[in-house]
Amino acid sequence: MTVGIVVVSHSRALADAAVELARQMLPGRELAVEVAAGTEDGGLGTDAAAVSAAIEAADSGEGTVVLMDLGSAVLSAETALEFLADDVRARTTLSAAPLVEGLVGAVVVAAGGASREQVAAEAARGLAPKEAQLR
Template sequence: MAGAQGNPTDQVGLVFVSHSALIAAGLVELARQMAPTVTLVAAGGRDDGGIGTSFDLIVAGIAEADRGAGAVVLCDLGSAILTAETALDFLDDAVRPRVQIADAPLVEGGVAAAVAAEIGGDLAAVVAAAESARSTPPSADDASGAAEPERSEVSRTVILRNRDGLHARPAADFVKLASTFDAPVSVNGRDAHSLLGIMSLGLTRGMSVEISGPDERSRAAVDALADLIETGFGEE
């Protein structure tokens, strides 16, 4: 199956189903920049290479993506979802609970899901990351369920230095680092754990970025994330 890459058995794999083989392969290429260890499988087009979807390609893609932790399937158009649902119906009873179709846009949801899988999210977490692309990215306050807080007690403001700003790859690196800390952190008011939330800020070179947390629990995370931005993500 084109577009696959090996991964540890505890990572969720992804299958991208598109009517176009080129679109599916291109999305694998994009997502791999942010999730190099996740198994990403392109299942686009018909068996004969034409425009459409293939039951056989999807079934094979699921088998390749599921290394034991499960697989998430993302689709582009309605008929792709129907074909994917049929493929799930034909899976073994032992395998079917480990495979889910995400109700998410293919590109945004696929990128978010890939990052969630890369940082070790389970099946439910990867699906949730994909489906977060359907709604407005949460703020840090929404994500924690807290009421409107006073000014954060821990905060650092740094200048974004990398040439292309906080685009997909550095944003993914940022989220991966944030996920290593068990503390609430925000980036200009957005949850630092939300890839789509951070990318929605449209941060470009030269802009100020405020990394903040509500108390001392967040200090280590704030400092580490601010330091990462100050390095320019290795892109200078």
């Protein structure tokens, strides 16, 4: 079992593209990466119930790390925690990591069997390579 990843975005297209990019780092390997993005009618927005369902779908018992794009995505993810059973909530980490860079790092270490804490830490380091290059 591995840590699951959830991507919360206002845009389904953005979330799907970020997941596709991250999955390129996992040739031949599977990892639970769920998306909760956009509205049911294809518009922009987030939905706490969809985030909650994505967390439950991604959690294999090792927990999940949730990456979000912008402000209300964070609010939706926080609200989603209230819908979860206590044990699932306790295994869920909301990450302040940058969405794309954090996601790429998170999937690599998660697929390697890292703990939820290690996955979240790798996601949080997502901007470090870019920051170092631009100095």
